[in-house]
Amino acid sequence: MLELRPILSALWRHKVSALLIALQLGLTLAIVSNALVVMNERTERMSRPTGIAENDIVTFNFMAIPKDYDMYDAFRQDLDMIRSLPGVASATISNHVPLSGSGSASGFYTEPNKETGGLGANYYTTDEHFIDALGMKLVAGRGFYPEEVMKISPSSNDRPTIAVVTQKFADDLFPESNGNVLGKAFFNGGDDHPIKIIGIVERNLGPWPNSSIAGRGAFYPAITDRWFYYIVRAEPGQRDKVQKLVEEKLAERDGNRVINTHTIEEEKAQYYAGDNTMVKVLSGVVILLTFIVALGIVGLTVFWITQRQKQIGVRRALGATRTAISRYFLLENLMIAATGIALGTAAAQIFNGFLVREFEQPTLPLTITVACAVALLVVSLTAALVPALRAANISPATATRSV
Amino acid sequence: MFGYYVSLAIRSLRRTPVLSGLMVAAIAVGVGAAMTTLTLNYMMSRNALAAKDDVLYAVQLDGWDPHEAADNPSEMPWQLTYQDAVNLLRSDIPINQVAMHRWGGPISLEDSDIRPFTADSRVTTRDFFALFDVPFLYGGTWSKEADQSPIHQLVLSKESNEKLFGGENSVGRTVNFNGVPFTVVGVTEHWQPSPKVHDLNNGHFNESAEAFLPFGLHRAFEIYPWGNTNGWKSEQINSYEDRLNSDMVWLQYWVQLDTPQQIEAYRDFLTGYIREQKEQGRFPRPLKFGLSKPSEWLLLNEVVDGDDRMLNWLSLAFLLVCLVNAVALLLAKFLRKAPEAGVRRALGASRNAVFSQHLVESSCVGLLGGLGGILLTLAGLALIRQLQMGYMDRVASMDWTMMLAAIGLAMLSSLLAGLYPAWRISRTNPSIYLKTQ
Numbered sequence A: 001m002l003e004l005r006p007i008l009s010a011l012w013r014h015k016v017s018a019l020l021i022a023l024q025l026g027l028t029l030a031i032v033s034n035a036l037v038v039m040n041e042r043t044e045r046m047s048r049p050t051g052i053a054e055n056d057i058v059t060f061n062f063m064a065i066p067k068d069y070d071m072y073d074a075f076r077q078d079l080d081m082i083r084s085l086p087g088v089a090s091a092t093i094s095n096h097v098p099l100s101g102s103g104s105a106s107g108f109y110t111e112p113n114k115e116t117g118g119l120g121a122n123y124y125t126t127d128e129h130f131i132d133a134l135g136m137k138l139v140a141g142r143g144f145y146p147e148e149v150m151k152i153s154p155s156s157n158d159r160p161t162i163a164v165v166t167q168k169f170a171d172d173l174f175p176e177s178n179g180n181v182l183g184k185a186f187f188n189g190g191d192d193h194p195i196k197i198i199g200i201v202e203r204n205l206g207p208w209p210n211s212s213i214a215g216r217g218a219f220y221p222a223i224t225d226r227w228f229y230y231i232v233r234a235e236p237g238q239r240d241k242v243q244k245l246v247e248e249k250l251a252e253r254d255g256n257r258v259i260n261t262h263t264i265e266e267e268k269a270q271y272y273a274g275d276n277t278m279v280k281v282l283s284g285v286v287i288l289l290t291f292i293v294a295l296g297i298v299g300l301t302v303f304w305i306t307q308r309q310k311q312i313g314v315r316r317a318l319g320a321t322r323t324a325i326s327r328y329f330l331l332e333n334l335m336i337a338a339t340g341i342a343l344g345t346a347a348a349q350i351f352n353g354f355l356v357r358e359f360e361q362p363t364l365p366l367t368i369t370v371a372c373a374v375a376l377l378v379v380s381l382t383a384a385l386v387p388a389l390r391a392a393n394i395s396p397a398t399a400t401r402s403v
Numbered sequence B: 001m002f003g004y005y006v007s008l009a010i011r012s013l014r015r016t017p018v019l020s021g022l023m024v025a026a027i028a029v030g031v032g033a034a035m036t037t038l039t040l041n042y043m044m045s046r047n048a049l050a051a052k053d054d055v056l057y058a059v060q061l062d063g064w065d066p067h068e069a070a071d072n073p074s075e076m077p078w079q080l081t082y083q084d085a086v087n088l089l090r091s092d093i094p095i096n097q098v099a100m101h102r103w104g105g106p107i108s109l110e111d112s113d114i115r116p117f118t119a120d121s122r123v124t125t126r127d128f129f130a131l132f133d134v135p136f137l138y139g140g141t142w143s144k145e146a147d148q149s150p151i152h153q154l155v156l157s158k159e160s161n162e163k164l165f166g167g168e169n170s171v172g173r174t175v176n177f178n179g180v181p182f183t184v185v186g187v188t189e190h191w192q193p194s195p196k197v198h199d200l201n202n203g204h205f206n207e208s209a210e211a212f213l214p215f216g217l218h219r220a221f222e223i224y225p226w227g228n229t230n231g232w233k234s235e236q237i238n239s240y241e242d243r244l245n246s247d248m249v250w251l252q253y254w255v256q257l258d259t260p261q262q263i264e265a266y267r268d269f270l271t272g273y274i275r276e277q278k279e280q281g282r283f284p285r286p287l288k289f290g291l292s293k294p295s296e297w298l299l300l301n302e303v304v305d306g307d308d309r310m311l312n313w314l315s316l317a318f319l320l321v322c323l324v325n326a327v328a329l330l331l332a333k334f335l336r337k338a339p340e341a342g343v344r345r346a347l348g349a350s351r352n353a354v355f356s357q358h359l360v361e362s363s364c365v366g367l368l369g370g371l372g373g374i375l376l377t378l379a380g381l382a383l384i385r386q387l388q389m390g391y392m393d394r395v396a397s398m399d400w401t402m403m404l405a406a407i408g409l410a411m412l413s414s415l416l417a418g419l420y421p422a423w424r425i426s427r428t429n430p431s432i433y434l435k436t437q
Helices: A004-013 A015-046 A070-083 A129-132 A166-173 A238-252 A262-271 A273-307 A309-317 A322-359 A365-394 A395-403 B002-015 B017-044 B083-089 B158-165 B214-221 B240-246 B260-279 B295-298 B306-336 B337-347 B351-389 B400-426 B430-436
Strands: A057-065 A088-094 A103-111 A119-126 A136-142 A150-152 A160-168 A185-188 A193-200 A217-224 A229-235 A257-263 B056-061 B096-108 B115-123 B136-139 B153-156 B175-178 B180-188 B211-214 B249-256 B289-292
Touching: A004 A015, A004 A322, A015 A273, A015 A365, A015 B115, A015 B306, A057 A070, A057 A238, A057 A262, A057 B096, A070 A088, A070 A229, A070 A238, A070 B249, A088 A129, A088 A217, A129 A229, A136 B115, A160 A166, A160 B136, A160 B175, A166 A193, A166 A217, A185 B337, A185 B351, A229 A238, A229 A309, A238 A257, A257 A262, A257 B115, A262 A273, A273 A309, A273 A365, A273 B017, A273 B136, A309 A322, A322 A365, A322 B056, A322 B351, A395 B153, B017 B153, B017 B351, B056 B260, B056 B295, B083 B240, B083 B260, B096 B136, B136 B158, B153 B158, B158 B180, B175 B214, B211 B214, B214 B240, B289 B295, B306 B337, B306 B351, B306 B400, B337 B351, B337 B400, B337 B430, B351 B400
Parallel strands: A119 A217, A150 A217, A160 A193, B115 B211, B153 B180
Antiparallel strands: A057 A229, A057 A257, A088 A119, A088 A229, A103 A119, A103 A185, A136 A193, A160 A217, A185 A193, B056 B249, B056 B289, B096 B115, B096 B175, B096 B249, B136 B180, B153 B211, B175 B180
16 A cells, blocks of 8 residues: 555645756756767767778878978889888878878869859868778768879869769769769869769768768879878778887988878867767766765655654554655656656756757657656665665654654 | 855755765856867967057958959959069068068088978068067068068078077078078077968968078079969969969068058059059959958967867757756755754744855855866866877967856856745745744
8 A cells, every 4th residue: 555645745845945956857868868868969079980991090290390392203103102101001192091180171062153052062172092002981972092092282273083982972962873983073162073983882971070070071183292191001000009100110211301100099089079078077076966965865865764753653553564655755756856857858958959959959858858767766865775675674663752 | 144155055065965065066067068069169260469469460352353352352363473472572561571482491500510491481571570460589681672682681480590500590501402501590489370371371380490591592493382372273384483473362461551641542552553463364352352450360260170160069069968967966965964954944034145145155166166167177288289280289279368268157057056946945934944843
């Protein structure tokens, strides 16, 4: 038999305290469920496949100290040297490095001489080794032949005539072609120079994974001496060794330059540092908040029990079992928690509406709210459990002692 | 009376150590969380140029795409084209004016063991140091001619001077920059505005430059900026000269205007300039330019981004939960002491006296919570410094203002939290408790 009526009337005498606990639970539910939905989105964002062998790649860049330095000659000699080193799987040169937060982008069109409505995408200028060096997967067509790779300078208007693109680029630029885009041409804005698609790679998130153009990329067979990075893929597990070795050998081959090197792993961590911090801070918030609320419930339950020691004694003296006493306090807690969760579900929706409107955060699905509500209910009952069990130990004698 | 209340409060807190500890912990955690995010946001939005906020202006010109405005809150490109920057430099209205951008190159010393390094640099006009109040350790800025023609002079930062010359006066010495000898004309003091309001491209909290180079070097070195370059139309670019004359934007522009007359005159100048350019077929959009004070510039550039502001709200909500928690616990505690309050009332204490006595008690809890909150804030900031690489060092730290704010927030929160419980207990009817004693 559940003693709902006496619980209700007892609660009514402590309505403010009970309401405060309910309010706390409600607010916690609102915060925790929204924090979870944000954390969820960030974690998903960070764990998206990047399309490249992110754990095995090291990049190098150098600045020549003498003024008139033959860059192209240095590129050729350096890359030949790097490719011959032990532990190196493949090496290429590119104007930009994926996931690094620094890159080039432009608008692309399916028709010549268009000015508006282009599709934004990243572009890379690179050589015939890029698919292998980045560890990408070619899904259609072919890569570049060595003789197709041209030298361009940023001040010239030389443009490549072929390109390899990502699947997403192909799908977004030619939505009607069902991925069948080999041989099709695209254009730069205000330009009638066609660039023919000769190959498609599965995926490449590009230099800015959080931007709207992420995943759309075009690769040109061209090398520029203004912006360049050597992208070196090491055999699995050899990355750090290769990084040291290549840095040494580059300096050894020609000491007249300053060499900078990074791993893609570093670049990726740097790029996602904000998202990562957000996830960690939010997990901290969720844990602390749950803890605080639990402590609050313990504190209040203990207080109520001490206050009602005499009543408990009387009830025990009149024949109530220990289980009945514990059950009473747990039921009381359950009723408060249920009220709180009802309030919280509404508050969570309101709070989420605000986050969506002001900060473009994802909307809160009901499943997350329900999951959080169940979790909080368990926390609340657990917090009440210890004091409730202790209450059962109150001896019937207390009832008579202080009278 | 106040002293007596304080001693009563301490006695009462010590009588229920667990409950008191819970209250202090709740307030400390709430204040700690709120202050950590508030401090971050406060440090991130600090205006390093506050002293000259009334006289400095970031200049924007709207020469963007006729079909759509530049994609940012100001709806104008953040930066200027090279040709516009050079044209604006001809005006003699501003006291100081700066056209600049980020660049870099290898720096080395002839016949020296010092390892060459890549110096993050700034190509700028000579007014940079006067306009941004950058103090000199040795020497000064370069000559006026160096802003127009390629003269190989540069200014080092204190840090790079230490690396190259061990910190001694290097004015007149020669360093190689990009393989060419440059004469050092000055060394600046340590100067690291954070956020670096003068150039908010490429990270708001990055290191500032290690070397400063004159504006007259572009053609000689074919300088491509290290910052952002943006364009809106397709242009035929076959040479570096084409690039300089293109509509691509890549320079930051600041002016110092001391009087309202100067501001007025400069506005007229900019209006006239855009009109003149329109006649030549440039500036296809409606006539628009921007003059933003440093404080406005920080807001416009959203230095404190959405995530930071969201965390701010979240931490305030967090504090609210902690407060509700504290109210509930205080209420429980005070009600338990109701018999005591009843006796005091019966002995002639007024309701006000009982009320203030309990308010003092909750303030004690607040003070302790505030102190705990500061410790937690310091711990939280240390944690964030660990999580975020590099730049957070300068941002995630607490100054005296924020320490005081933390105590203030804790006191205010606990006073607010104590208000209802104290009022409730002061309404106690003494007769009930006298009867049961």
